[in-house]
Amino acid sequence: MTCHNPDNEAVEQAAMxxxxxxxxxxxxxxxxxxxxxxxxxxxxxxxxxxxxxxxYRRAHG
Numbered sequence: 001m002t003c004h005n006p007d008n009e010a011v012e013q014a015a016m017x018x019x020x021x022x023x024x025x026x027x028x029x030x031x032x033x034x035x036x037x038x039x040x041x042x043x044x045x046x047x048x049x050x051x052x053x054x055x056y057r058r059a060h061g
Contacts, residue, residue, distance in 0.1 A: 011042050015049035019057070 014036040018024060025031040032043040 010036050010038060011046045014038060014046035015053060018050035019053035
């Protein structure tokens with residue numbers, strides 16, 4: 001799945017924040033929507049992006 005709007009800074013900021021969280025908050029989508037003012041789709045994109053960030057960090061240190 002590709003990002004619906006890859007230039008959305010709020011989605012990227014939310015993804016970076018989520019990737020840095022050791023214990024992600026629950027429910028994640030609602031937290032991202034409230035904290036960063038995202039739509040449901042944008043919040044889901046931020047979750048996917050955060051997972052990619054975590055994978056890249058593990059692979060590249």
